[in-house]
Amino acid sequence: MTQPRPNPPELLLLYCRAGFEKECAAEIQNRARALHIEGFCKTSDKSGYVLFSPYDTAQVSTLGEELRFADLIFPRQWVFALPLISQLPVTDRITPLLSAARSLGGPFSDILLETADTNEAKELSVFVRKFSTPFGAAAQAAGLAGGRQSAPRLHIFFLDSSNAYVGLSHPGNASPWPMGIPRLKFPRSAPSRSTLKLEEAFLTFLGPNHKALQPGMRAVDLGAAPGGWTWQLVRRSIRVTAIDNGPMDPALLESGIVEHLRVDGFRYLPPKPVDWLVCDMVEQPARIAALAARWLAGRHCRYAIFNLKLPMKKRYDEVRACLERIAESLDAAEVPFRLRARQLYHDREEITVYAERLGSR
Template identity: 45%
Template sequence: MSATAKGLILLCRPGFENECAAEAEGLAQRAGMHGRARTAPNSGSVHFVFDEVFDWDLALQAAPFHSLVFARQRSVWLERVANMPEDDRVTPLMRAILDLGIRFGRLEVETADTNEAKTLSGFLKRFIPHIERQLKATGFLRNKPELPTLHLFFKDSSQVDLGLSKPDDASPWNMGIARLRMPRNAPSRSTLKLAEAFDALMTEEEREQSLRAGLYAVDLGAAPGGWSFQFAERGIHVFAVDNGPLADSLKATGMVEHVKADGFNWRAPRKQVEWLVCDMVEQPARVAQLVSDWVASGKAKRCIFNLKLPMKKRFDELKKCRQIIDSRFKLHGDSYVLRIKHLYHDREEVTAYLAKLHPHAAESDKQYRR
């Protein structure tokens, strides 16, 4: 595979282009791949353009998807096909794809998550089947999940960017958008944040180990109970800590004990707590200190929490929270895993997964250690 990368294609929530661009720039510079970001306010996408071309595989390694917080999806940008004629868009696009000389296991068709881009949906439903048929006929699109994924990012009906990603190094959802169904009995839509976080921030092995019936969880700032619901549905006992009311339907499950207390002052129960979750509206630095104390001290094995970022200096605030967590774990020389994502169901907050790593932790976890 000799295709060369022009840069990175990053999809994000509209309004977070600057944070997305800053992340890409930082990662690329540390890898010696200098460049510049091209974007527009509320466009929902960022193109980070390298100053010189690089092997596409090296470009992927420079910006691993798990290291990006604000990018919903990331692919390496290989080529742009512009000014496709209205009477024959298939020919120039197919020519560009075949010229890459790469076989693909999947095809992802993408646009920005904007109202303007949504107007392309009808065109893409008619157009993409022609591309898929020709790619399969030529043997370039094969049903082999180990092969790279081809990303087609459409700006409009006449311009498309070609990108590549590898399996397990990109979002599993098209455009990074987790379209989850709202559970019928859930107390609030916030339940979707935790459901998405389980899938986006944890490995399958971690989910199997920690989302088992009979375990215990603590939900700080629980009311009305959207996050507690996710545990109760799995047979996990929850201490729901909040001075506010819980939904009656949640209490009726028998899996949730409502503790009327302040989440910052309440102390851990005399149980082995597998989970701490926290979705309190509070200063991000205070939340970072609170959850890192719980996990570093062993009061909970793992945690998922939200950081409500300020409108200005989001990137700086997130960096501050990382430093707080790192300092807490360094007190006793402990290693930990910290994964942070701006999820589809998030708005101004980001969601993080934090767990303490033991000395016998798997070699594969080292990429997440801080």
């Protein structure tokens, strides 16, 4: 059988939170322009995805080589894709999809059949689940499955049952989770669902077994009540000073490693440096950014995770301004640092920021 001529990806497909397509598009265009790559984005409000098309399609590969997915904020996942495959035959969708997949290479380390994360796509996800079994068997028979762990993953992103994008992502430079979404289970003993934000943040920024989360460390949780974020720290045997005028979950206080102080979170500073600052206060993003910068520049903490609640308009501009202010403050204090930000799955109108002081304490 004659193998089809390789057909390199021409588009960058980015999954994002529905309603944040404009921010996702602005970010990828800004990052591409910094690499002297010009192109245009196709977006549709609340679609949950963005398409970036370089004017020179050969430059799609440059984006994957020069950009780190971990440095992007609004995309949940990115896929280097072929042009849309439209009007898939109802009687045989598998053959054209396999042909497109084969043109990308293979065998692949994984095969992911996905949709946008929208209410409209929930019904489509039923079709995708049913289709995954026969397609997986066909891909296995075609020699496209079972590749090495380091091999690219194949993504088939369905817009509906007749239209799909086929593309690749590369392990180590993409989200490890299908659709870019970690499926976390809400722990019954946690006092609020906000606990999932911090759990996802730890997984996203640190991984499952990071040295920054060790028993016996000390943390401050600003705006702690009722204790969703404190719960994540306590379960890792980290001692917490919980700052909030509201009541904390009694079970957390009974743990013996939580101290609750009813003081102003913007005024409080620990009597001696702690390992962690976490903060999920509802406040203007510029104030939270300045607060975090003060803690890090003043060496009051080594690590910090905090949320920035975004305004209704110019959200990407606000994010960039806040991150620049933090970086400028730490540079001025001559504090080496690492700074990352991501709109997590469990975030809503906000992003989560991770900051770390580098070097000796």
